[in-house]
Amino acid sequence: MPTIYLSKMRLEAFSDAVFAILMTLLVLELKTPLISDPNDSHSLLEKLASVTPKYLVGTISFVSISVIWINHYNFFHHFKLINHIILFLNVVLLLAVTFLPYPTAVIGDYPLNETAIVLYGGTMFFIYLIFSLMKLYAYKDAKMIEDDYIVDEFKMSDYIKLFISPVLYLITIAFSFLHPYFAYIGFILLPVYNVIPGRCRIR
Amino acid sequence: MPTIYLSKMRLEAFSDAVFAILMTLLVLELKTPLISDPNDSHSLLEKLASVTPKYLVGTISFVSISVIWINHYNFFHHFKLINHIILFLNVVLLLAVTFLPYPTAVIGDYPLNETAIVLYGGTMFFIYLIFSLMKLYAYKDAKMIEDDYIVDEFKMSDYIKLFISPVLYLITIAFSFLHPYFAYIGFILLPVYNVIPGRCRIR
Amino acid sequence: MPTIYLSKMRLEAFSDAVFAILMTLLVLELKTPLISDPNDSHSLLEKLASVTPKYLVGTISFVSISVIWINHYNFFHHFKLINHIILFLNVVLLLAVTFLPYPTAVIGDYPLNETAIVLYGGTMFFIYLIFSLMKLYAYKDAKMIEDDYIVDEFKMSDYIKLFISPVLYLITIAFSFLHPYFAYIGFILLPVYNVIPGRCRIR
Amino acid sequence: MPTIYLSKMRLEAFSDAVFAILMTLLVLELKTPLISDPNDSHSLLEKLASVTPKYLVGTISFVSISVIWINHYNFFHHFKLINHIILFLNVVLLLAVTFLPYPTAVIGDYPLNETAIVLYGGTMFFIYLIFSLMKLYAYKDAKMIEDDYIVDEFKMSDYIKLFISPVLYLITIAFSFLHPYFAYIGFILLPVYNVIPGRCRIR
Numbered sequence: 001m002p003t004i005y006l007s008k009m010r011l012e013a014f015s016d017a018v019f020a021i022l023m024t025l026l027v028l029e030l031k032t033p034l035i036s037d038p039n040d041s042h043s044l045l046e047k048l049a050s051v052t053p054k055y056l057v058g059t060i061s062f063v064s065i066s067v068i069w070i071n072h073y074n075f076f077h078h079f080k081l082i083n084h085i086i087l088f089l090n091v092v093l094l095l096a097v098t099f100l101p102y103p104t105a106v107i108g109d110y111p112l113n114e115t116a117i118v119l120y121g122g123t124m125f126f127i128y129l130i131f132s133l134m135k136l137y138a139y140k141d142a143k144m145i146e147d148d149y150i151v152d153e154f155k156m157s158d159y160i161k162l163f164i165s166p167v168l169y170l171i172t173i174a175f176s177f178l179h180p181y182f183a184y185i186g187f188i189l190l191p192v193y194n195v196i197p198g199r200c201r202i203r
Numbered sequence: 204m205p206t207i208y209l210s211k212m213r214l215e216a217f218s219d220a221v222f223a224i225l226m227t228l229l230v231l232e233l234k235t236p237l238i239s240d241p242n243d244s245h246s247l248l249e250k251l252a253s254v255t256p257k258y259l260v261g262t263i264s265f266v267s268i269s270v271i272w273i274n275h276y277n278f279f280h281h282f283k284l285i286n287h288i289i290l291f292l293n294v295v296l297l298l299a300v301t302f303l304p305y306p307t308a309v310i311g312d313y314p315l316n317e318t319a320i321v322l323y324g325g326t327m328f329f330i331y332l333i334f335s336l337m338k339l340y341a342y343k344d345a346k347m348i349e350d351d352y353i354v355d356e357f358k359m360s361d362y363i364k365l366f367i368s369p370v371l372y373l374i375t376i377a378f379s380f381l382h383p384y385f386a387y388i389g390f391i392l393l394p395v396y397n398v399i400p401g402r403c404r405i406r
Numbered sequence: 407m408p409t410i411y412l413s414k415m416r417l418e419a420f421s422d423a424v425f426a427i428l429m430t431l432l433v434l435e436l437k438t439p440l441i442s443d444p445n446d447s448h449s450l451l452e453k454l455a456s457v458t459p460k461y462l463v464g465t466i467s468f469v470s471i472s473v474i475w476i477n478h479y480n481f482f483h484h485f486k487l488i489n490h491i492i493l494f495l496n497v498v499l500l501l502a503v504t505f506l507p508y509p510t511a512v513i514g515d516y517p518l519n520e521t522a523i524v525l526y527g528g529t530m531f532f533i534y535l536i537f538s539l540m541k542l543y544a545y546k547d548a549k550m551i552e553d554d555y556i557v558d559e560f561k562m563s564d565y566i567k568l569f570i571s572p573v574l575y576l577i578t579i580a581f582s583f584l585h586p587y588f589a590y591i592g593f594i595l596l597p598v599y600n601v602i603p604g605r606c607r608i609r
Numbered sequence: 610m611p612t613i614y615l616s617k618m619r620l621e622a623f624s625d626a627v628f629a630i631l632m633t634l635l636v637l638e639l640k641t642p643l644i645s646d647p648n649d650s651h652s653l654l655e656k657l658a659s660v661t662p663k664y665l666v667g668t669i670s671f672v673s674i675s676v677i678w679i680n681h682y683n684f685f686h687h688f689k690l691i692n693h694i695i696l697f698l699n700v701v702l703l704l705a706v707t708f709l710p711y712p713t714a715v716i717g718d719y720p721l722n723e724t725a726i727v728l729y730g731g732t733m734f735f736i737y738l739i740f741s742l743m744k745l746y747a748y749k750d751a752k753m754i755e756d757d758y759i760v761d762e763f764k765m766s767d768y769i770k771l772f773i774s775p776v777l778y779l780i781t782i783a784f785s786f787l788h789p790y791f792a793y794i795g796f797i798l799l800p801v802y803n804v805i806p807g808r809c810r811i812r
Contacts, residue, residue, distance in 0.1 A: 010215055010276050012619055017223030017423070020626030024634075025227075027707040032714045041723035048715070048724065059704070066700045073619055073696070087276070088398070091269045095262070098230040105235045106251075114244035115251065197613045197693040207603045213418055213479055220426030220626070228430075287603040290479070294472045298465070301433040308438045309454075317447035318454065410806045416621055416682055423629030431633075490806040493682070497675040501668070504636040511641045512657070520650035521657065 005081035005143060011090055012076055018094050019069045022101060026058050026065075057108035060187075061101060067191040068097060068127060074197070075131060078146040085137060086144070093130040096123060117176045117183045124190070125169035132162050165194055208284035208346060214293055215279055221297050222272045225304060229261050229268075260311035263390075264304060270394040271300060271330060278334060281349040288340060289347070296333040299326060320379045320386045327393070328372035335365050368397055411487035411549060417496055418482055424500050425475045428507060432464050432471075463514035466593075467507060473597040474503060474533060480603070481537060484552040491543060492550070499536040502529060523582045523589045530596070531575035538568050571600055614690040614752060620699055621685055627703050628678045631710060635667050635674075666717035669796075670710060676800040677706060677736060683806070684740060687755040694746060695753070702739040705732060726785045726792045733799070734778035741771050774803055 033047035072093075079086075103120040110116045138144050139151040151158065172186025236250035275296075282289075306323040313319045341347050342354040354361060375389025439453035478499075485492075509526040516522045544550050545557040557564060578592025642656035681702075688695075712729040719725045747753050748760040760767060781795025 004277075006276065006280050010219055013216055013622055014219040014223055014272070016619055016623040017220050017626050018227055020623055021224055021227040021630055023703070024627055024630040024707050027704075027711065030711045032711075032718045035719070038719045039721050041725075044715075044719060044722050044724040048728065062704055062707075063700075066704075069623070070693075070696055070700070073615065074613075077615055084273075084398075087273055091266075091273070094226070095230075095265050095269075098227050098265075102230065102233045102235075106247075109235045110238070110241045110247060112242050113247050115247040116244075119251065195693075195697075207480075209479065209483055213422055216419055217422040217426055217475070220423050221430055224427055224430040287476075287601075290476055291601070294469075294476070297429070298433075298468055298472075301430050301468075305433065305436045305438075309450075312438045313441070313444045313450060315445050316450050318450040319447075322454065410683075412682065412686055416625055419622055420625040420629055420678070423626050424633055427630055427633040490679075490804075493679055494804070497672075497679070500632070501636075501671055501675075504633050504671075508636065508639045508641075512653075515641045516644070516647045516653060518648050519653050521653040522650075525657065 003083050005083055006087070008076055008079050008082045011082055011087060015072055015090065015094060016069075018098060019065060019072070022098060023062055023065055023069075026061050026101065030054065030058075054108075057104065061104040064104075064124070064187075064191055065097065065100060067195050070195055071131060075134070078149045079138070079144055080146060081144055083141075083144065086134060089130055089134050089137070093127060093134075096127045096130065099123060100127075112180045114176065114180070117180060118173055120187065121169055121173040121176065121183060124187070125166050125173070128165040128169060128194070129163075132166055135162055165190070168193070206286050208286055209290070211279055211282050211285045214285055214290060218275055218293065218297060219272075221301060222268060222275070225301060226265055226268050226272075229264050229304065233257065233261075257311075260307065264307040267307075267327070267390075267394055268300065268303065270398050273398055274334060278337070281352045282341070282347055283349060284347055286344075286347065289337060292333055292337050292340070296330060296337075299330045299333065302326060303330075315383045317379065317383070320383060321376055323390065324372055324376040324379070324386060327390070328369050328376070331368040331372060331397070332366075335369055338365055368393070371396070409489050411489055412493070414482055414485050414488045417488055417493060421478055421496065421500060422475075424504060425471060425478070428504060429468055429471055429475075432467050432507065436460065436464075460514075463510065467510040470510075470530070470593075470597055471503065471506060473601050476601055477537060481540070484555045485544070485550055486552060487550055489550065492540060495536055495540050495543070499533060499540075502533045502536065505529060506533075518586045520582065520586070523586060524579055526593065527575055527579040527582065527589060530593070531572050531579070534571040534575060534600070535569075538572055541568055571596070574599070612692050614692055615696070617685055617688050617691045620691055620696060624681055624699065624703060625678075627707060628674060628681070631707060632671055632674055632678075635670050635710065639663065639667075663717075666713065670713040673713075673733070673796075673800055674706065674709060676804050679804055680740060684743070687758045688747070688753055689755060690753055692750075692753065695743060698739055698743050698746070702736060702743075705736045705739065708732060709736075721789045723785065723789070726789060727782055729796065730778055730782040730785065730792060733796070734775050734782070737774040737778060737803070738772075741775055744771055774799070777802070 030051065033044065033051070035043045035047055037043065100123055103116070103123050107113075107116040107120045136154070139149060139154075142150055154162070168190055169186070172183055172190065175186070176183035233254065236247065236254070238246045238250060240246065303326055306319070306326050310316075310319040310323045339357070342352060345353055357365070371393055372389070375386055375393065378389070379386035436457065439450065439457070441449045441453060443449065506529055509522070509529050513519075513522040513526045542560070545555060545560075548556055560568070574596055575592070578589055578596065581592070582589035639660065642653065642660070644652045644656060646652065709732055712725070712732050716722075716725040716729045745763070748758060748763075751759055763771070777799055778795070781792055781799065784795070785792035
């Protein structure tokens, strides 16, 4: 059975919609605080300031999903056509991304709980693992990938470049068992690392 | 009155948005569990594990809608233009797809209840029936369908190919009256069957 | 100040997303019924059947919004470029469409209440009035509209064709004061009338 | 490291979806009122009229987000390609826009509270500041911006044109300390000003 190639347009549009819904719903959870005197600006300020941790968790989630979206944008930018394996891997990726608000909520409520940290880190690990598997699968296929990005044969150094992001999340999880703070260093620095332009290129 | 042909672009974009919203909302239902000691990783793990059935139901729904989306992607991929009948059938299809989370929730709560099984299987039957009717209607029209997919005349074997998916859902429902487990064999295997590339082709 | 013309692509994509979200959220309101014996298929069937009115209201809303979407699709199909007036009128149209679930919910709860009927009919009147105003504004502008649809000068018969849909909703509201049932004849027949292909054409 | 340029299509589609979701969810908050006699049209009218303030707040939010969307539409219309800095600034912009329903809800509940006014005005200030920074960054880059819009060197008058919108929001906040009503003059007039076509052009 010959491989059937499809245009990538709907895959991108569909993924964009999923990312957009996730990012919008994050911020909609905030509720107006109750104050006794409606014109007392000081007590309203105090109440608003008290939900600052919620703003922070929301912002971190928003930024993490943004970074995954930017990676998705970059990654599919040099695709010409896609096939069913890529379509399938992308659905698995989106399944993990739509799951992300849940670990984020859990880690927001129990920030120093090891289970919460492993759940969050494990989801991020899984997301970047799928990206790596997609590259491993697609970067040899000249019908799918633009000529500049084609990799004829993967060398050891390519495998390292390919799997560096998921492995860094695994290392972050391992270090978190020493102290939970190590986890947060990883969870904040790794999105910064993953947003570097050109990082998804192998050669 | 001559048939008016339209570009398919908005039909695809609109359908993608409907699928994306459905798939995103499925996972957002999960809530953070309550534990007494916020740093007790063992009791958090236990609580999280106890919602595993909910994860499973969510995953099955996510996968089923994904498979319908992939079928939709493949089906409209070889359209050149659409007309109002296709526009109308697609709206009916989306109505059934947006309904799907409801039977999924019912079957999730009452997994061995025959009514729940018939409701779920009947919705899936209806969705694939609409796909079949669309093919029956469109595959003769050279203005709508790419030349490779045009069918001049439907033979008996074509009708079988055309209606195999909805009929398999009917058979699944029939067998479920012998034992509910037969239903699940069908509900899990049929999406796998329906995701096979090239299956939507008649000749 | 010269008119600035823009491509219509984002207007269409944005409108599609608004329609898609509205149609998806309609069906998500249904909740799993509670039954005492989880395997009692008869009592589950009874409970499901008792929410049939809710299905009907949901289906009518879904169909009404679909018809407006199909009109939107047809209308913008023969645009080449848009300008800021069209952009603004489209935002007003979407504001009315996003409001539609509210009159639908009210009329669902109080089907024979004259206020509910006027609220629902008035919203539909307003939506089709905006369509008519858009046509009146755009159909003379050869930079915006495809040549086939250009109207050099509007005659009396064109004005009738242009404003027939909003006027029919006004008439429906007027007749509803004789008996509420007349309103439903209009609310069900007018979408059928509005979905006729080629209806949006003036010449 | 050379700058990597990307097509703007997904940035636009993604932003459209975020705007569409925000605008749709605003109106979905309205609930059917409870009345004792289901056919009493007078008491239903009274109950519906009593939620008029909620309609107004919803409409103002809807219009404000629409104006930001129209600005976004105009702004990216004369982009040819984008780079990672624009991608990043756009994500920050969307973060602020998705936050907007929250200040709107707070100002809706406490319309004369200075804290609510500063929160709302500050968010709008921040949104238009990001637009200005994007222009400052992009308008010199001939690979990104269409030739007509290229600015070789920014003069004092250009800086004024560039930062007029955020500065007007700052002035509105300042005047609101004299009397809260001044804030509303600004919050209603500034969207009107910002929707003027061609306003985003510097030369």
